[in-house]
Amino acid sequence: MISSLNISVEAGEILAVVGASGSGKSLLAHAILGILPSNAKVSGTIKFNGEILTSARQEALRGREIALVPQSVNYLDPLMRVGKQVRTSVKKGNEAKAQREVFERYRLKSDVDKMYPFQLSGGMARRTLLSTAMVSGARVIIADEPTPGLDPAVINEALNHFRDVADNGNAVMLITHDIESALKIADKIAVLYAGSTVEVAPANNFTGNGEKLRHPYSKGLWRALPQNEFIPIPGSQPHPSTLPSGCLFEPRCVKATLECTKAQPVMRELRNGIVRCIHAT
Amino acid sequence: MQLEAKNIGFRYDNGPWLFQGINFILKPREIVGLTGVSGRGKTTFCKILAGLEKPVEGSITLNRKELHRNGYHPVQLIYQNPEKAVNPRWKMEKILNEGWKPDEELLTSLGIEKEWLMRWPNELSGGELQRFCVARALGPNTRFLIADEMTTMLDAITQAQIWQAVLEIFKKREMGIVVVSHEAKLIQRLCHRVIEINSL
Numbered sequence A: 001m002i003s004s005l006n007i008s009v010e011a012g013e014i015l016a017v018v019g020a021s022g023s024g025k026s027l028l029a030h031a032i033l034g035i036l037p038s039n040a041k042v043s044g045t046i047k048f049n050g051e052i053l054t055s056a057r058q059e060a061l062r063g064r065e066i067a068l069v070p071q072s073v074n075y076l077d078p079l080m081r082v083g084k085q086v087r088t089s090v091k092k093g094n095e096a097k098a099q100r101e102v103f104e105r106y107r108l109k110s111d112v113d114k115m116y117p118f119q120l121s122g123g124m125a126r127r128t129l130l131s132t133a134m135v136s137g138a139r140v141i142i143a144d145e146p147t148p149g150l151d152p153a154v155i156n157e158a159l160n161h162f163r164d165v166a167d168n169g170n171a172v173m174l175i176t177h178d179i180e181s182a183l184k185i186a187d188k189i190a191v192l193y194a195g196s197t198v199e200v201a202p203a204n205n206f207t208g209n210g211e212k213l214r215h216p217y218s219k220g221l222w223r224a225l226p227q228n229e230f231i232p233i234p235g236s237q238p239h240p241s242t243l244p245s246g247c248l249f250e251p252r253c254v255k256a257t258l259e260c261t262k263a264q265p266v267m268r269e270l271r272n273g274i275v276r277c278i279h280a281t
Numbered sequence B: 001m002q003l004e005a006k007n008i009g010f011r012y013d014n015g016p017w018l019f020q021g022i023n024f025i026l027k028p029r030e031i032v033g034l035t036g037v038s039g040r041g042k043t044t045f046c047k048i049l050a051g052l053e054k055p056v057e058g059s060i061t062l063n064r065k066e067l068h069r070n071g072y073h074p075v076q077l078i079y080q081n082p083e084k085a086v087n088p089r090w091k092m093e094k095i096l097n098e099g100w101k102p103d104e105e106l107l108t109s110l111g112i113e114k115e116w117l118m119r120w121p122n123e124l125s126g127g128e129l130q131r132f133c134v135a136r137a138l139g140p141n142t143r144f145l146i147a148d149e150m151t152t153m154l155d156a157i158t159q160a161q162i163w164q165a166v167l168e169i170f171k172k173r174e175m176g177i178v179v180v181s182h183e184a185k186l187i188q189r190l191c192h193r194v195i196e197i198n199s200l
């Protein structure tokens, strides 16, 4: 379902991954953590500290060195009180103190400690998931849509928290469609479409009418924001089973030429970023 | 035609009151933003407006008449998580045509592909599924639409696509819409007025 994906994130850095809903952002996170369903086929390599991540190493590192903030609130254990769920993720130091502190930070009052997941509103459940990863002390945090449905104050708290974690020499991969939030903290932004990376750009390229961006899809995504033009690109992303043979964006691209239908463009360097489009300048 | 919430009070079992004495009127041709901190009861209030939850106190009326839960409901609610709003054992075609038969034009403007109709819900992404939930909710008898974080899980292009399609129907049919969103920019773009649930 995802193919031709190349991205990297370094210690001290925040990489935001944005893109179409259903473009494989969660699958990417799950591939790194080694928690893909058994019918998934994986090729290519994932390296951590320069060494290839085997499934045995993934398992050893999961929750310790690499932590996930999952997208679905269904990842909470329905039968365990949420305070306890967060305490069991603390690997070093005082569990109760760490749990209370992180809940405090995310404005979850002490009566929430004893609640079960079904008693939480959407936003409360998401803050609990965030807390679980943040107390783990992991060196790589992969957050899969951590902010939808949260209040602005809590979003800012979470974003600052991610920045602190990165500034302390850790790496953060923030998967989100909240581009505005991502821009506040990310160093670079990867844009995904139909399972492949179409562009990786410095965060400051997302400005104006998108003229600094490289790929037509990235430009369209930027312009569709409600604070920009709020104008969509017609059509929809191709399904993994019916991918076009040429450029995956060709059926919706106004710049497409005959050449675009011949082969999937390769990723190339362009203006301090990378892009998968033969006509990008 | 107006949707009116009068003196609404709600609490779960014997818990504390989530809210009490809420008064709210929604008129046709009006888009109202509803904001408030997480957990404050926005979703609960939306369910009450759409007749999916009974208020503990107060009443919901449409044109000053109490609403009844039989037949097609004129107040339709769209949730944040479409996976929870569709029957997993039905194909998309059946789900889509459950209440009415959406026309080609609507399907195109929502970006629904023909080929998706033969799929099961779990074979579609959240964004693809949400387009179906929107189409399904926009039947000819829908007077009011309650969009509770309708596009929160979607990318900006899909969000703009769904909202542009909804706005077109909103103009044609003179509907009223409530928008719940934490995204200030979206509320600003869409709404004629904005209310905070605490201030109701």
Ligand SMILES: Nc1ncnc2c1ncn2[C@@H]1O[C@H](COP(=O)(O)OP(=O)(O)OP(=O)(O)O)[C@@H](O)[C@H]1O
Residues within 6 Å of the ligand: A118, A119, A120, A121, A122, A123, A124, A149, B012, B018, B036, B037, B038, B039, B040, B041, B042, B043, B044, B045
């Ligand atoms: N089944 C339930 N039993 C007990 N309490 C519940 C139940 N469902 C929700 N609540 C509580 O009711 C309150 C309001 O929930 P609601 O889902 O309406 O909030 P909301 O304003 O929509 O929040 P969010 O912005 O996070 O979606 C929350 O404090 C929640 O804990």
Ligand code: SF4
Residues within 6 Å of the ligand: A215, A216, A217, A247, A248, A249, A250, A253, A254, A255, A256, A257, A260, A265, A276, A277, A278, A279, A280
């Ligand atoms: S390669 Fe061609 S079709 Fe693909 S994005 Fe570039 S211009 Fe558009």
Ligand SMILES: [Mg+2]
Residues within 6 Å of the ligand: A121, A122, B042, B043, B044
């Ligand atoms: Mg809610």
